[in-house]
Amino acid sequence: MALLAPARSLAQGGLGDWLGTSGASRLLSHQLLLPAPPSPAGGSVLEFDVGWSSSEAPEEGRILDQFNGTLSDLSGRNTLPLFSWTASSLDLFPRLPGFLSPPQGIPEPASIPAKPPIELLLLDTTLSFHLAVAIPAELMGRPVRLNLSFYDNLDDTPSEGWISGARLVPEPPPLAAAILCTAVLLFRRRRTPTPPSGSAPRPGGRAG
Numbered sequence: 001m002a003l004l005a006p007a008r009s010l011a012q013g014g015l016g017d018w019l020g021t022s023g024a025s026r027l028l029s030h031q032l033l034l035p036a037p038p039s040p041a042g043g044s045v046l047e048f049d050v051g052w053s054s055s056e057a058p059e060e061g062r063i064l065d066q067f068n069g070t071l072s073d074l075s076g077r078n079t080l081p082l083f084s085w086t087a088s089s090l091d092l093f094p095r096l097p098g099f100l101s102p103p104q105g106i107p108e109p110a111s112i113p114a115k116p117p118i119e120l121l122l123l124d125t126t127l128s129f130h131l132a133v134a135i136p137a138e139l140m141g142r143p144v145r146l147n148l149s150f151y152d153n154l155d156d157t158p159s160e161g162w163i164s165g166a167r168l169v170p171e172p173p174p175l176a177a178a179i180l181c182t183a184v185l186l187f188r189r190r191r192t193p194t195p196p197s198g199s200a201p202r203p204g205g206r207a208g
Contacts, residue, residue: 032145034168068083071139080102
């Protein structure tokens with residue numbers, strides 16, 4: 001049975017959640033339109049949670065269920081690959097000829113608890129990550145489209161792929177980011193207690 005979670009409005013202008021499962025169709029696809037937010041620096045960051053759950057096992061020569069995501073302009077001529085996920089591998093921001101690459105390098109994914117858009121019976125292998133990637137210049141200043149597809153090999157072993165909380169947020173200007181970092185460091189320094197004059201902390205003990 002195929003399950004599609006309807007898109008819904010989220011905070012900061014983001015659009016929706018989507019989930020595809022195996023068992024009904026060879027290929028499920030969906031598109032989410034994300035309006036680019038205004039930013040003083042003109043930059044934007046795409047943030048989203050993505051998850052995969054499957055009972056498939058890697059097997060040489062076998063075609064597996066696959067969950068893919070890309071970000072593109074409305075024409076599709078400029079496309080940034082986001083992820084390609086199967087039971088055997090997770091390929092984040094794959095570098096492909098003729099496609100865009102993240103302008104600030106490959107961001108580190110943050111592992112998070114699995115939270116599908118709708119309640120599911122999670123399968124044998126379940127992983128979920130939060131991702132944030134800067135938008136390439138070719139996609140700036142215009143609406144962009146999040147393209148999602150779920151390929152089902154039509155065997156009896158189930159898989160599920162989902163995305164949630166997809167949104168574009170303004171990228172802070174470099175000066176603003178530097179000021180914020182400095183303020184955080186000063187705040188932490190003020191909160192650090194200073195030992196009384198004339199005493200020094202002893203390893204494993206208190207100052208005396």
